[in-house]
Amino acid sequence: MKIKQLITVSVMTAAVIASQTVSARTIIQNKGSDTLVNVAQAWAETYPTINPDVVVAVSGGGSGTGIAAMINGTVDIANASRSMKPKEIKQAKDSGQNPVEHVVGYDALAVYIHNDNPAKSLSFHQLARVFGRGGDATKWSDLGLKIPGCGSDQIVVVSRQNNSGTYAYFKKAVLGSAAKDGVIKKGSFRQGTLDMHGSKDVVDLVEKTPCAIGYSGLAYATEHVKLACISKADNGTCINPSVATASDRSYPIARPLFMYTDGEPKGDIKKYMDWIKSDAGQCIVKKKGYAPFRDVSCK
Amino acid sequence: MTELSRVSSGNIPDINKRTLDWYFDKIVQYLVFLSGISAIILIIGIFAFVTMEGFGFLLEDFSLKEFLLSPWWEPTDDDEPTYGILALIAGTASVTGLAMLIAIPFSLGSAVYIAEFATGKKREYLKILVELLAAIPSVVWGFIGLSIMNPLIIEFFDVPVGLNILNAGIILGLMAAPIMTSISEDALKAVPDKYREAAEAMGATRWQVIYKTILPAAKNGLLGAVLLGVGRGFGETMAVLMATGHAINIPGSVFDSVRALTATIAAELGETAVGSPHYQALFTIGIFLFLITFIINLTADLIVRGIRKS
Numbered sequence: 001m002k003i004k005q006l007i008t009v010s011v012m013t014a015a016v017i018a019s020q021t022v023s024a025r026t027i028i029q030n031k032g033s034d035t036l037v038n039v040a041q042a043w044a045e046t047y048p049t050i051n052p053d054v055v056v057a058v059s060g061g062g063s064g065t066g067i068a069a070m071i072n073g074t075v076d077i078a079n080a081s082r083s084m085k086p087k088e089i090k091q092a093k094d095s096g097q098n099p100v101e102h103v104v105g106y107d108a109l110a111v112y113i114h115n116d117n118p119a120k121s122l123s124f125h126q127l128a129r130v131f132g133r134g135g136d137a138t139k140w141s142d143l144g145l146k147i148p149g150c151g152s153d154q155i156v157v158v159s160r161q162n163n164s165g166t167y168a169y170f171k172k173a174v175l176g177s178a179a180k181d182g183v184i185k186k187g188s189f190r191q192g193t194l195d196m197h198g199s200k201d202v203v204d205l206v207e208k209t210p211c212a213i214g215y216s217g218l219a220y221a222t223e224h225v226k227l228a229c230i231s232k233a234d235n236g237t238c239i240n241p242s243v244a245t246a247s248d249r250s251y252p253i254a255r256p257l258f259m260y261t262d263g264e265p266k267g268d269i270k271k272y273m274d275w276i277k278s279d280a281g282q283c284i285v286k287k288k289g290y291a292p293f294r295d296v297s298c299k
Numbered sequence: 300m301t302e303l304s305r306v307s308s309g310n311i312p313d314i315n316k317r318t319l320d321w322y323f324d325k326i327v328q329y330l331v332f333l334s335g336i337s338a339i340i341l342i343i344g345i346f347a348f349v350t351m352e353g354f355g356f357l358l359e360d361f362s363l364k365e366f367l368l369s370p371w372w373e374p375t376d377d378d379e380p381t382y383g384i385l386a387l388i389a390g391t392a393s394v395t396g397l398a399m400l401i402a403i404p405f406s407l408g409s410a411v412y413i414a415e416f417a418t419g420k421k422r423e424y425l426k427i428l429v430e431l432l433a434a435i436p437s438v439v440w441g442f443i444g445l446s447i448m449n450p451l452i453i454e455f456f457d458v459p460v461g462l463n464i465l466n467a468g469i470i471l472g473l474m475a476a477p478i479m480t481s482i483s484e485d486a487l488k489a490v491p492d493k494y495r496e497a498a499e500a501m502g503a504t505r506w507q508v509i510y511k512t513i514l515p516a517a518k519n520g521l522l523g524a525v526l527l528g529v530g531r532g533f534g535e536t537m538a539v540l541m542a543t544g545h546a547i548n549i550p551g552s553v554f555d556s557v558r559a560l561t562a563t564i565a566a567e568l569g570e571t572a573v574g575s576p577h578y579q580a581l582f583t584i585g586i587f588l589f590l591i592t593f594i595i596n597l598t599a600d601l602i603v604r605g606i607r608k609s
Contacts, residue, residue: 064375064570071572085377091572156459161545162375163570163577188376191386192548194462194556197540197566208450211459 026268028056032066032079033165034199035107035217036257039288040079043276046284050275054268060198063165070260073097076269078260081107081165081217099260104276106291108218108241109170109253111228112158112206116148117213121229121238124252128178130155130213131170131193134185140211149210158202158214159193166199169255170215215253218246219289246291257290349585356382356579366583372547372563374577382580384587386547390464390557393550394539395532397468402476402528407521409476410483415509426484433477437537444470444542458554462544465553470542471535475528482527482603486520487513519602526599530592536561560584 030040037060044056066078071092084092084099092099111127113119122143129137137143139153147153160167171188179187196202202216207224218241221227229238232252245251265273275281283298285291360382369383413425444466452461490513498512514521536559544556545566564581571578 062570064572068570068572088572091575150459151457152459154459161566161570162373163567168375188373191370192546192556194460194544194546195558195566196545205460209453209460 026054028054028077028269028272029075030056030058030077030079031061031069031075033063033081033257034060035063035081035166035219036079036104036259038219039105039257039285039290042284042288043281046280047272047275050280051268051271054272056272062161062163063168064163067260070097070099070262071095073262076261077273080258080260081255082168083256083258084260098263100262100264102259102261102273102277103256103293104259105257105282105285105293106246106249106254107257108243108246108251108291109166109173109215109255110218110221110241111230111253112203112214112216112221112225113228114147114149114206114210114212115224115226116210117145117226118147119143119145119228121231123231123234123236123238124174125178125181125183125234127174127230128183131157131159131189132175132178132184132186133188133190135183135190147210152211154211156209156212157190157193158205158209158212159189159195160199160202160216161195161197166216170253173253173255217290218242221289243286243289243291247295254291256293346589349582349589353579353582353586355574356576356583360576360580361583370547370549374567374580380576382576382583384560384563384584386549387558387560387563387584389549390543390547391533391539391559391561393464393553393557394467394471394543394559395529397464397553398471398475398532399525399528401469401472402479403525405472406476406479406483406524406528409480410487410524411509413480414484414487415505415513426481429477429480432473433481435474437474437535438541440470440474441538441541444538448542452554456554460544460556462542463554463556464543464550466544467539467542467557467559468553470538471532474535474538475531478531479524479528482524483517483521486517486524486603489520490516519605523599523603526595526602530595530599533588533595534561534592535559536565540565560588564588 030044037058040056040058044058047054047056063080063082066075066080067084067088069075070078070084071088073095078099083101089099111122126137126143129135129142138155140147140150140155141153142155159170167189175184175189176187178184194205196205196214199216199220202214203220203222203225206212206214207222213228218227227241229240230252231238239245239251241251241253246254259273259276261269261273264270277293279296279298282292282294282296285293286296286298360380365381365383367383367388368385369381370386370389371381371383372387373381409425409429413422413429417425445462448466448469449461452458452463452466456465494512494516495508498508503511539559540562543559543562545558545562546556547558548555550557564584568578568581571581
């Protein structure tokens with residue numbers, strides 16, 4: 001699916017470039033997070049109506065890709081669903097880049113389960129027992145659940161590849177905090193998780209697999225999968241993931257979405273970043289199923 | 300006739316004279332020589348490149364014990380990244396092993412049929428079809444695994460997820476079978492007809508001729524075919540990436556999801572910062588894979604060459 005998006009974007013970009021070769025145009029290279037790629041595309045498609053002299057070329061591939069490209073100096077703006085690690089910032093500085101962080105929105109990281117799964121709510125500790133290394137829940141009955149259509153009772157744990165921002169955030173926020181509470185020994189994933197290569201692949205697999213549980217951005221939700229209600233404490237009230245609960249930060253696994261520029265943005269890149277943070281840009285965030293980073297009223 | 304006699308009667312061109320043709324001849328000669336040795340240059344170049352990229356890791360973070368014996372592949376961990384490929388080796392080996400179990404009977408059977416039984420047009424059609432099968436791109440095989448085999452395996456075996464060793468093994472077996480069939484068939488054809496005739500003269504049935512005479516005589520060629528199939532299995536990437544489930548796991552049954560060495564490189568290399576330890580570790584896996592496939596293919600080649608000579 002990601003490849004299809006990528007092709008669409010490249011073809012569209014190529015078409016835009018080809019149709020506008022008359023005057024010199026600035027091309028902004030924008031790459032990174034799969035979580036952000038839909039929004040980034042929508043921004044890139046809308047922006048030419050405001051400023052026709054600028055073309056934004058968007059591609060996905062994951063936060064790791066975007067940050068790697070920022071370190072290697074091959075993009076103007078890197079999208080990331082996690083913040084850069086100190087090590088990465090050092091690497092970037094070593095290669096002559098000076099990454100500057102911009103928060104452009106929030107995303108609720110939803111826990112996806114099959115539509116037939118009767119689970120009402122899941123706590124951080126339960127999630128850690130399922131996903132974490134040394135966690136004791138390998139069967140649904142360990143959580144006191146019985147899933148219709150899942151005869152083997154085995155939990156199929158769906159995760160992401162290890163340089164995905166979603167992977168890193170889930171690991172830190174859920175497994176890390178549970179490890180501090182002593183539910184699991186180490187704040188990292190168990191062995192044998194199915195590591196999908198895209199946000200949408202996680203949702204697709206969970207949709208087809210009654211025994212599965214996975215995590216992915218809220219924007220990838222469809223009516224064919226169920227979103228678990230998440231509580232931080234074992235007996236606490238659970239919060240459903242939504243744009244509203246991500247906006248007011250009441251949903252426990254809402255994370256900021258970042259864009260990185262090389263130094264404080266200047267010229268066309270600054271104009272683009274300012275537009276993204278304006279009401280018009282933030283309404284596109286909302287329209288795509290993510291939470292704006294500040295209150296906006298959209299038509 | 301007149302034309303011919305005129306040429307032969309004294310117009311023989313001096314081959315040492317440096318005409319345009321002479322230069323053309325030399326240029327073509329060098330071009331052919333270059334293409335001849337290009338394979339050698341390329342393979343040395345690739346090995347040098349892969350080694351250079353992985354070199355920093357080999358010098359600094361590398362621990363052979365952890366690399367080969369730890370089942371934890373966690374190169375992005377903030378506190379203590381671990382680079383163990385044991386589970387990945389187990390994944391690749393189990394998928395390749397199952398693929399061979401499936402491919403050997405299939406390819407041997409069809410090779411025996413094509414070489415010994417089929418005649419005339421039927422034989423030609425079969426050979427073309429087998430070669431066509433070899434031309435199916437691996438991503439198409441992967442897609443078959445993902446969208447056709449997955450639900451079938453779930454339904455037939457009542458397992459929670461159909462992306463596992465069984466799925467990838469079947470896909471990989473079907474992918475390796477055509478090339479194994481071609482080479483096995485060559486090996487069977489290379490057995491001299493006098494063997495068949497002698498066996499038949501002694502009253503052997505057709506089955507006995509094949510089983511007792513031809514298969515033993517062609518055994519080196521057949522072994523070479525199997526090894527080439529194993530090499531194919533180790534190196535295959537796209538199809539195993541899509542069909543195995545991509546789970547780091549030391550498998551306990553054919554219904555467990557696993558992850559292959561090649562698939563790990565494919566999935567992670569694009570998203571790693573160039574020059575980081577993770578990047579270099581992936582290249583070290585590349586070196587490892589390169590060495591293994593090199594050894595397998597070299598052995599296969601030596602075995603096949605061995606029979607040609609004798």
